[in-house]
Amino acid sequence: MRDASHTPWQQLAAIVLFAAITPTILMTAPAVAAQLAAQWQLSPSQIGDLFSVELGAMSLATLPALWWLKCVSWRVAALGAAVLFITANLLSMLADTYTHLLILRFASALAGGSLMILCLASAATTANPSRVYGLWVMGQLVVGAIGLAVLPGLFERYGLEACYLILAGLMTVLLPLAWNFPSTSPAPQAAAMTALPGSRWKAALGVAAVLAFYISLGGVWTFIGALGASAGISAQHSGEILAIATVMGIAGAACVSLIGTRLPRLPLLLSGYALMAAAVLLLLGQPTLVRFALAALLFKFAWTFILPLILACLADLDHSGKLMNVSNLVIGGGLAIGPAIAGRLIEASGGFAVLLVGGAVITLLSLALVVASRPGPVFEMEPV
Structure with a gap:
C-alpha cells in the first residue's frame, strides 16, 4: 500500500x-x-x-x-x-x-x-x-x-x-x-503486498494499452498537418492551430493534476478516450478550418489528459519500477510504429480515411485494454 x-x-x-x-x-x-x-x-x-x-x-x-x-x-x-x-x-x-x-x-x-x-x-x-x-x-x-x-x-x-x-x-x-529520487525500488515484500491473482496478465494488458495508445497517437498526429493541407487549409492557419493545440495539451495534463483523487478514474478514462476518438473522426472527409481546429485542439487535450491516467493504471500494478521501465520501451516503439503504419495506409488507400478510422479503432482498443488491466473488478469505481 x-x-x-x-x-x-x-x-x-x-x-x-x-x-x-x-x-x-x-x-x-x-x-x-x-x-x-x-x-x-x-x-x-x-x-x-x-x-x-x-x-x-x-x-x-x-x-x-x-x-x-x-x-x-x-x-x-x-x-x-x-x-x-x-x-x-x-x-x-x-x-x-x-x-x-x-x-x-x-x-x-x-x-x-x-x-x-x-x-x-x-x-x-x-x-x-x-x-x-x-x-x-x-x-x-x-x-x-x-x-x-x-x-x-x-x-x-x-x-x-x-x-x-x-x-x-x-x-x-x-x-x-x-x-x-527514492534511494532504491520498494522492498520486494512491499511490492508483493499489492500483487493480485492474474497480475502478470493485467500488466501485459496495461503495456499493450500503452502501445496501442502511442501507435494511434503517433500515426494521426504525424500526418495531421498533411491532412489539413489536403483539405485546402493553408500552412499558416494549420501552424497557428497546432501551436494553440500545445496550450490545450498543457491544459489536459493540468486538469488531471488538479482533479487528483476527487473523481473515480474509470469515468475519466472513458471521457478522455471518447474525446480522442471523436477528435480523430472529426477529421474524416474534407474538414473545414473550424472543424480541423476543433479536432486538433480536442485531440491534443484528450491525449495529454489520458496519458497520466494510463500510467497511473500501470503504477497500480507494479511499484518496483520494472513495469514503468518496460513502458519506456513501449512508448518509443509505439511512436516509431505509428507513423510507419500510417504512411503506408495513406499511400495504399490514396487518402486519410483508412488511417483515421483505424486510428479511432486502435484508440478504443487501447481503452478496452487499459480497463481490463485495472486491479480488482473491471468496473470498480476507484479514485484517481
Whole structure:
C-alpha cells in the first residue's frame, strides 16, 4: 500500500524537472531539424536518422535499466545519467562530423532515457501517481512550447550550439535534485503486498494499452498537418492551430493534476478516450478550418489528459519500477510504429480515411485494454 502522505516537493520537483529537460530535442524537433539543414547542410534522410537515433536510444535505455533498477542506488544512477547527459551535450557543441554528432546524440539520449525511466518509476511510488504523471506531461509540453518559441532566434544568432549549451546548463543546475529520487525500488515484500491473482496478465494488458495508445497517437498526429493541407487549409492557419493545440495539451495534463483523487478514474478514462476518438473522426472527409481546429485542439487535450491516467493504471500494478521501465520501451516503439503504419495506409488507400478510422479503432482498443488491466473488478469505481 502506498504511503498516504503527499509527495515531498523536492521529489516532485526532481521527477517533473528531469522529465521536462531530457526530451527537449524531440519536443522541439521542427526548430532543431530546420537548423540542422541550414547549419550542417544535412539531407532529410540524415536528419531523420539523427532523430531516430535519439528516439531509439531513449527507448533502448530500458535494457540496461532492467539490471540497474534493482542493483544500483536510484540516486547514484540519476547523478551518473545526468553527468553523461551534460558531457554529451557539451561535446555535441564541438562535433565536427555527422558521425561524431550521431554518436554524441546517442549518448545524450541514452542518458536522457535513463533519467526518464527513473522519473516514471519514482512517480509510480508516490501517493497520487496520476497527479504526478499529469505534472510530468505538463512539464515536457511547457519546455517544448518555450523551446519552439525561443530557439529559432537563438539559432539565428548563435547556431545549434546554443541548444546543446542550454541543455547542459539546465541539467547542471538540476544536479542537486538527483538526491531527491527514492534511494532504491520498494522492498520486494512491499511490492508483493499489492500483487493480485492474474497480475502478470493485467500488466501485459496495461503495456499493450500503452502501445496501442502511442501507435494511434503517433500515426494521426504525424500526418495531421498533411491532412489539413489536403483539405485546402493553408500552412499558416494549420501552424497557428497546432501551436494553440500545445496550450490545450498543457491544459489536459493540468486538469488531471488538479482533479487528483476527487473523481473515480474509470469515468475519466472513458471521457478522455471518447474525446480522442471523436477528435480523430472529426477529421474524416474534407474538414473545414473550424472543424480541423476543433479536432486538433480536442485531440491534443484528450491525449495529454489520458496519458497520466494510463500510467497511473500501470503504477497500480507494479511499484518496483520494472513495469514503468518496460513502458519506456513501449512508448518509443509505439511512436516509431505509428507513423510507419500510417504512411503506408495513406499511400495504399490514396487518402486519410483508412488511417483515421483505424486510428479511432486502435484508440478504443487501447481503452478496452487499459480497463481490463485495472486491479480488482473491471468496473470498480476507484479514485484517481
